[in-house]
Amino acid sequence: MRTLIMKSVAALALTATVSAPIAMAADTAEEKAVKARRGYFQVVLINAGPLFGMAKGDIDYDAEAASTAAANLDALAGMNVLNMYPAGSDKPSLPGKSRAQDKIWSDLDGFIGKFQDFGKATDGLVAAAGNGLDALRPAVGALGASCKGCHDNYRDKDF
């Protein structure tokens, strides 16, 4: 009898432990959107990283790699990203998960303008990437400025 109770308690505890993360793992539509856009920026990051590395002299300039990264960034900047920004996916609604300021939704045109700046910067990158380090460097500077232009205005510093 005693062992039966112990076993039941253990089984219950185990069920609770296993099922709790599963219950938490069910994302809402807004949480899915946040995950999607954070993934999107990871893809931006993996392409922009080598370009910044070359511009700073941390890694050797490679015209082909630079052109590939520039083309990828240009494709990313050409995406319509608004389906990753549904209402209710701002930081106040999803604290700890999102850094997106609610200003994005109250000033959607301004926010879209920042993505257009990103597109202009990647146009410049595509044109410059294959033409040597001296051409690449200012284009990377413009890319960084476009990142900053949006981050300073529409994103919080932390979660």
Place this chain on the structure above:
Amino acid sequence: MSKVSEPVRERVWDPLVRIVHWSLVITVVAGFLIGENMSFANIGWHFWMGYATGALLLIRIIWGFVGPAPARFSHMLTGPRQVIDYAKTVRKRSPSHWPGHNPLGALSAVALWAVLAGLVITGLCSESEDFFETAPLAGYLPSDLRLEMTGLHDDLHEILVPLVFLHLGAIAFYHFWKRENLIRPMITGWKWVRRD
């Protein structure tokens, strides 16, 4: 009227205090301006201004323990009693002739140094997600703490600005209201003081 001795001209600010003070003016103003207008081209300079500010603060803090009396924390940090007593007299339209940091001014100086130290420490742990630059200590931190530090660095600079204006405002108040020039002593070291 209480008995008042005649003011004498004394060298209150030693050369190290003066050099550190004016060097901090340069590194902090430059660091601030670069920070406000950061770009891929100048972010490295912001880092250098931070390192210089940190080194100057370190020297000044050590000097606060081993330097001449007016430079020492033990001399400038009095107590709440003296601060209140001094605050009561501060409106008088006459020079303080204080031989060093007065009790109220000392609080402002220490607050400035503390905020600057905080900016240096959080800056060393920060990263720029715009320009793919990480400060020397940021790499040792988990990414959420790094973001926390970057956010704190940003918050602290919002505190620095009013503190600097309070500092400048106090100097203007002493100059125009109390007719006491506090800038010249910080250049020459010599100040009219009263020993009592």
